[in-house]
Amino acid sequence: MHARDLMVTDVKTVAPDDDVADAFKRFARYPFSGFPVVDDEGRVVGVVTESDLVDLFEPDDETLWIPIGLPPFVDTLTYQIKPPWGDLDLGVDMVRNADRPISDVMSTDVVTVTPETDVDEVLDLLAGDDPDINRVPVVDTDGTLVGIIARQDIVRAFRDRRLD
Template identity: 55%
Template sequence: MQARDLMTEAVETVHEDDDVSDVLQQLARRDFTGFPVVDDDNRLVGVVTQRDFVELFQPKDHTVWIPIGLPPFLETLDYGIDLSWNELETELDLAKNAGKPVKKIMTRDVLTVGPDASVDDVLAILAADECDVNRVPVVEDDVVVGIVTRQDVLRALRDERNA
């Protein structure tokens, strides 16, 4: 079994210059959690996922670290307090980032496979703890020709066992 046997060929992509707000709206209307990002020549240049938007609208600087040292302790302990962000902050973040191109927030180092890659190659990416990806773009000459999701692999393995 190869990637071409598992992949979905009709892949929805976004352009690297698309506005963050437009891509966020597109993502909200879909049943999946990210898009491959392409350039003017339709070559894969990155991916943008829900995680990228969460990091954009929930910056890490909302946590305040307070050193506390009380006798008889010789070392201080750091306690993190999350200063929860509210709707106003979210709206301000959206307004501030709405005009940015998606290339500013996308992940550039994308793990891909070719159409002839084995199911084991795809599984190695999807199951790797350090990667934490849900989909693998299938590329040929840097152009996205398909995408394989975790669900695609599980479905194919189930069907093969049932056959």
């Protein structure tokens, strides 16, 4: 069994110059947690996931670190304070990031396979130690997207083989 036997060829994608608002619409419309990002020639240039977009609304700089020195101690104690206004900032963050291009938030280190890749290699990728790999784009020799394999596609294929 090879990647071509498992892949779905009707792949929903986004473009690098699509904006964050477009990606949110796609996530609302389709039951996927990530989309390949393809250029004008159909080559995979990245992947954007729901967690990439969630990260836009959980900035690291939202936490205040306050050093407090207590005499006669020379060292200071540092306390973390999470401001309660975080929920109010969500709408502001959405407006601020809505026009931001996907190319700013996508992952560019994309793991891909070819249609001839053995199913064992695909399994190793999807069941490996990297929790961020939930789908594998299938590309031809020049990097053009021809399909995608998600974890559920592998489970479905093995289930179907058992039933045959």
